[in-house]
Amino acid sequence: MTRIFSGVKPTGHLTLGNYLGAMRRWAEEDQHRADALFCVVDLHALTVEHDPARVRRLSRQAATLLLAAGLDPALCTVFVQSQVDEHLRLSYLMECTASDGEMRRMIQYKEKAAQEAARGGTVRLSLLTYPALMAADILAYGAHEVPVGEDQAQHLELTRDLAVRFNQRYGTTFVVPRATHPAVAARVMDLQDPTSKMGKSEQVRTSGIVYLLDEPEVVRKKVMRAVTDTGSEVAYDREKRPGVANLLDVLAACAGGDPERLAEEYDSYGALKGDVAAAVVETLRPLRKRHAELAADPSYVDEVLRRGAERARGLARPRVDAAFRALGLLG
Numbered sequence: 441m442t443r444i445f446s447g448v449k450p451t452g453h454l455t456l457g458n459y460l461g462a463m464r465r466w467a468e469e470d471q472h473r474a475d476a477l478f479c480v481v482d483l484h485a486l487t488v489e490h491d492p493a494r495v496r497r498l499s500r501q502a503a504t505l506l507l508a509a510g511l512d513p514a515l516c517t518v519f520v521q522s523q524v525d526e527h528l529r530l531s532y533l534m535e536c537t538a539s540d541g542e543m544r545r546m547i548q549y550k551e552k553a554a555q556e557a558a559r560g561g562t563v564r565l566s567l568l569t570y571p572a573l574m575a576a577d578i579l580a581y582g583a584h585e586v587p588v589g590e591d592q593a594q595h596l597e598l599t600r601d602l603a604v605r606f607n608q609r610y611g612t613t614f615v616v617p618r619a620t621h622p623a624v625a626a627r628v629m630d631l632q633d634p635t636s637k638m639g640k641s642e643q644v645r646t647s648g649i650v651y652l653l654d655e656p657e658v659v660r661k662k663v664m665r666a667v668t669d670t671g672s673e674v675a676y677d678r679e680k681r682p683g684v685a686n687l688l689d690v691l692a693a694c695a696g697g698d699p700e701r702l703a704e705e706y707d708s709y710g711a712l713k714g715d716v717a718a719a720v721v722e723t724l725r726p727l728r729k730r731h732a733e734l735a736a737d738p739s740y741v742d743e744v745l746r747r748g749a750e751r752a753r754g755l756a757r758p759r760v761d762a763a764f765r766a767l768g769l770l771g
Contacts, residue, residue, distance in 0.1 A: 445583035447479035450498035456650040457628035457638035467510030508731035519748030526756035530576035580756035610766040631666035634682040663717035694719035
């Protein structure tokens with residue numbers, strides 16, 4: 441049976457981009473067609489300066505939102521990364537398989553390192569090496585597919601390279617995974633800066649970011665104030681009209697349809713924004729309702745995560761143990 445692994449990083453509140461680009465498909469498709477594991481990758485949140493209490497709070501919120509989005513513990517495995525030791529065990533073996541040059545070529549490392557340098561801060565070693573941990577996250581479970589956004593495609597390619605290299609050097613141990621991408625809204629852009637991804641962390645300005653737990657009126661205001669483009673024609677062109685294209689992508693993802701055909705139905709930006717706002721509010725309404733119900737019963741979420749970690753541990757340990765033996769270790 442096909443196995444899927446993917447995760448969310450608790451470095452900020454989850455956004456509309458997280459939901460449309462990943463979480464909804466996990467719930468509507470992936471958990472029904474495969475043995476799917478979905479993880480809150482909290483160890484990745486430690487690669488930059490952080491508040492421990494906030495990481496803990498956001499990890500719980502992320503897990504609750506995954507369940508609110510429709511992930512069913514009876515159909516898939518939902519767990520927290522740090523509760524399964526095999527991730528860290530295998531991460532070091534991946535560091536021993538990767539090269540320094542490969543790590544330094546990662547675009548996200550270059551960008552975040554530059555940001556830290558501009559602020560006069562220091563870069564943690566874990567920021568450089570975390571692609572090895574990401575590879576361990578995936579390879580520990582023998583995942584065949586990894587649903588990823590465009591920003592993680594380079595890391596997935598590195599994971600594939602490490603799996604092939606390890607298998608060639610030490611004997612076949614790992615499945616070589618492949619990336620999968622949703623057809624629409626794989627990358628939702630910031631409403632105030634449509635050339636940048638709608639990110640959840642390290643954002644100074646949040647007016648262009650729709651958070652999953654935003655109140656409906658807040659969502660409407662953010663969408664209605666979205667940056668559009670020069671001129672007044674509603675046309676789908678990612679290069680020349682990124683603001684309008686982003687709104688059309690969001691509308692297509694929320695209400696259905698093809699972005700280019702949807703553009704033909706509008707003769708003004710105002711009408712388009714109004715429909716996008718309404719579609720986003722309705723899309724998020726059931727998720728927010730279910731989140732409130734789950735947040736009121738934290739013991740249920742705790743039990744889901746406990747059972748999820750237990751199953752994940754059972755799946756990962758034999759393969760990680762085999763990797764240790766393949767390298768000549770006695771453990």
